[in-house]
Amino acid sequence: MTPTPSPQAQPEHRPGFRLIVIGDEILSGKRAxxxxxxxxxxLKARGLQLDCAEYVGDDPDRITAVLQRAFxxxxxVFSTGGIGATPDDHTRQCAAAALALPxxxxxxxxxxxxxxxxxxxxxxxxxYDAQAPDNVHRLNMGxxxxxxxxxxxxxxxxxxxxxxxxxxxPGFPVMAWPMIEWVLDSCYAQWFQNQAWLERSVIVFGAMEATLTPLMQQLEQDYPGIKVFSLPSVDHPEWGRHIELGVKGAPGLVNPAYVALLAGLQTFQVKLGPELVQS
Incomplete structure (x- = not known):
């Protein structure tokens, strides 16, 4: 029997994408x-991006609250972990509680x-003995x-x-990852972005983000559809203290916006380092 994908997404309103990772072993550092x-x-392979990620331990009240927000x-939303049938697996029960469903x-x-x-x-x-206690217990996973x-x-x-x-x-990557791919390809293909995506940035030395903010705001106003980003670093092994300042979006929008970004930086007393391109 072939599973029926759920839900059938509506193409006119692309949703955000979230990840919830459940398990004490992650928060304790026992597992990375x-x-x-x-x-x-x-998501990136399908032209999508992750909008939110959240970690929660094996506490039923916290899991239920996280899942209520997710619903x-x-x-x-992809939730990994805690769907087994051992005493520390609470996700199935918490999902039902969050939905007020049996x-x-x-x-x-x-x-x-x-x-x-x-x-x-x-x-x-x-x-095979269907009535053996172990086999009856394993049905709880369904x-x-x-x-x-x-x-x-x-x-x-x-x-x-x-x-x-x-x-x-499940929390096991060997199971979880192909299952997530199946969900994406079966339920949300209409939101895959086939057009090219480009990110161009430059390393800026000797500047503060607050100083560059008006330029960033002006670029987003002048070039609708692009996103301006600023990634400061204080201890980069090669560049030391710097800001990676860039624009991302469709190439036809990014390239002129990036030219404007470089021109705008000329008005500041800053030193420019390497230019970076990612597509």
Missing amino acids: DKHLPKVIEL ESGDV LALHPQAKDLIEQRMQNQAREQGKV VFPQGASIIPNPYNQIPGFSVGRVHFV
Whole structure:
């Protein structure tokens, strides 16, 4: 049975994209988060960008509050971690609480989990017993908020789930990343940006951001559609204290705006360093 993507997005209003990473092991430093850079990469490959990221430990009240905001935001949200069936996995229950919905065993998830358990028993030369306590307990991994749809898991067939634009995947990267790609390609392809994207910037020495702010504001006013950015650094190993000042957007808009940026910098007593280009 082929899972039905949820939701069907409306192309006229592209939403923001968020990431929620759940787990004490991330906040304690026991494990380093790998999801943030990967999700940025997956979105960028489709002409999209991450708008917000949030980390939360294994505290049900905090998880529920974070998920309430996610459901209310209207954004596309990917939540990683906590969807297993051990005592420290709270995400499924918190999602239901945030939505004020009951939990229910999803029929497709039940079939997939049972199929997985049958395959494991066969590989181990054992007889599959659906009523064995361990096998009954594993079905909890398919208990989702009522009305959820499943996200297929190509690694071990234990699915994640979606409710609206909020999508829940395991914390394991080998599972989570292909599942996130499936959601993007199945549900949100109409928002992929096919046009070219360009970012041009210059390293500026001897300037303060407050001094450069009027120039930045004027550029965004004169060139609608581009974004001006300022990235200060105080201890760069090569350039030391500096500001990376640039513009980004469609190439046809970026190039003239960047020329104007360089011209505007001539009015300040600053030294310019390398120019950087990213597309």
